[in-house]
Amino acid sequence: MIEIEHVTKQFQTKKGVVEALSDVSLTIEKGQIFGIVGYSGAGKSTLVRLINKLEKPTSGRVVIEGEDITRLGQQLLRKRRQNIGMIFQQFNLFRAKTVEDNIKYPLKLTKKYKKADIDKRVDELLQFVGLLDKKHDYPSQLSGGQKQRIGIARALATNPDILLCDEATSALDPETTDEILKLLKRINQELNITIVMITHEMEVVKSICDEVAVMEKGKIVEQNKVFELFTNPVHPTTKRFVHSVLNDDIPLEVDVRSRRLYRFIFNHQQILKPVLSQIGRQFDVDFNILYGGITELTDKLFGNLLIEAVGSDNRIQNALEELTRHGIQIKEVHGFEN
Ligand SMILES: Nc1ncnc2c1ncn2[C@@H]1O[C@H](COP(=O)(O)OP(=O)(O)OP(=O)(O)O)[C@@H](O)[C@H]1O
Ligand SMILES: [Mg+2]
Structure with a gap:
């Protein structure tokens, strides 16, 4: 040491x-x-x-x-x-x-x-x-x-x-x-x-x-x-x-002002896609993936997705809470974050 x-x-x-x-x-x-x-x-x-x-x-x-x-x-x-x-x-x-x-x-x-x-x-x-x-x-x-x-x-x-x-x-x-x-x-x-x-x-x-x-x-x-x-x-x-190294800029053509955008961070054990569509259906929210990246770290993979949520505020809120319970980290994206 x-x-x-x-x-x-x-x-x-x-x-x-x-x-x-x-x-x-x-x-x-x-x-x-x-x-x-x-x-x-x-x-x-x-x-x-x-x-x-x-x-x-x-x-x-x-x-x-x-x-x-x-x-x-x-x-x-x-x-x-x-x-x-x-x-x-x-x-x-x-x-x-x-x-x-x-x-x-x-x-x-x-x-x-x-x-x-x-x-x-x-x-x-x-x-x-x-x-x-x-x-x-x-x-x-x-x-x-x-x-x-x-x-x-x-x-x-x-x-x-x-x-x-x-x-x-x-x-x-x-x-x-x-x-x-x-x-x-x-x-x-x-x-x-x-x-x-x-x-x-x-x-x-x-x-x-x-x-x-x-x-x-x-x-x-x-x-x-x-x-x-x-x-x-x-x-x-x-x-x-x-x-x-992440190269995770929000694509320029995405107009961040009119959208509800979130960054989802998850590790390789979480198979995100079925969870996303299942929870989306359950709460009647559409999740659109605007950008996705998987990064290989020393001995782990981690995923980093820019997601747009479409639905009522209340339904989105509930769906996000459910996703958090599945271990996905969620950060709201306001405007240009970088
Ligand atoms: N022998 C020395 N005499 C005077 N100043 C020094 C000496 N060694 C380092 N410094 C100063 O200490 C600071 C840190 O220097 P250091 O070489 O540790 O930086 P570094 O992070 O390794 O930078 P680099 O990425 O350029 O190698 C600098 O401001 C440098 O000018
Ligand atoms: Mg040096």
């Missing part, structure tokens, strides 16, 4: 003090894929850099597995760092080293392994990321996706419990992003590694995260399980992020 307790981080600059993090508290459970989203300058990188102590908080504590890492001495710190791997947007591979030597680097640094063990481990890691045939290549000979796979192999070399990813897919095309995300999911599930994913891309959160925190101006403005965050965003920034 990673616990960030009331952490503030200030930087002294020529222009004065910059507060990158203001009283941030956050708990990341073991085994999760935890997303941290926010626009540029929100403080995301600063926050992960505190987790592997590349930065020291101005105040507050960072506790990993019950140990306050802000108080560790150099030697113990070096040891604990082996428990944390990190990958970056620009991959940060050593250009003058081969793939093999890049992966060997952290293993040699620990002085714990024999040469034969190091060689074996490198092959194992290359096998795991599917690039054994690139062992003797240099980074410049690899594609972006391949470079990131090597970055991942290097980060996993010392068998960490935690993998920190700072915009790890932001320099990659959508297809390659997908491959890397699948690899990260495998790492989480097969190796039981806790993953902290920093990103400004909601697609990334949507496809692999279990839980997510939204940051703005050095603060966490909202935190929730991914399904809850997507179906019920509260903070305006969260709404913007969620909206960026």
Whole structure:
């Protein structure tokens, strides 16, 4: 478990003090894929850099597995760092080293392994990321996706419990992003590694995260399980992020002023159509679907429909109450909501 307790981080600059993090508290459970989203300058990188102590908080504590890492001495710190791997947007591979030597680097640094063990481990890691045939290549000979796979192999070399990813897919095309995300999911599930994913891309959160925190101006403005965050965003920034992937604008040709419009949100277990027509018949209300979308989240599907209800106010009211009893979330839509 990673616990960030009331952490503030200030930087002294020529222009004065910059507060990158203001009283941030956050708990990341073991085994999760935890997303941290926010626009540029929100403080995301600063926050992960505190987790592997590349930065020291101005105040507050960072506790990993019950140990306050802000108080560790150099030697113990070096040891604990082996428990944390990190990958970056620009991959940060050593250009003058081969793939093999890049992966060997952290293993040699620990002085714990024999040469034969190091060689074996490198092959194992290359096998795991599917690039054994690139062992003797240099980074410049690899594609972006391949470079990131090597970055991942290097980060996993010392068998960490935690993998920190700072915009790890932001320099990659959508297809390659997908491959890397699948690899990260495998790492989480097969190796039981806790993953902290920093990103400004909601697609990334949507496809692999279990839980997510939204940051703005050095603060966490909202935190929730991914399904809850997507179906019920509260903070305006969260709404913007969620909206960026749902594509759920009201079609322009729909005149919202003269109609009774509702947004229905339901999960994949609820087979909506028969329920809609049955309840519609029962209460003599017509439900017209104006827009429909099914979104695939980490491990769930959720449906999001824009519905027009036609009937008397009273009948509509009763029908909506009945639908709510079936577990469907209903929000009335007034004018342009986005
Ligand atoms: N070493 C530093 N010295 C001075 N200011 C810094 C330093 N590192 C970060 N900052 C400032 O702290 C704030 C947060 O920066 P940070 O890099 O954590 O943001 P971010 O959310 O990772 O942004 P991006 O999405 O652009 O990577 C910014 O205003 C930045 O200018
Ligand atoms: Mg950053």
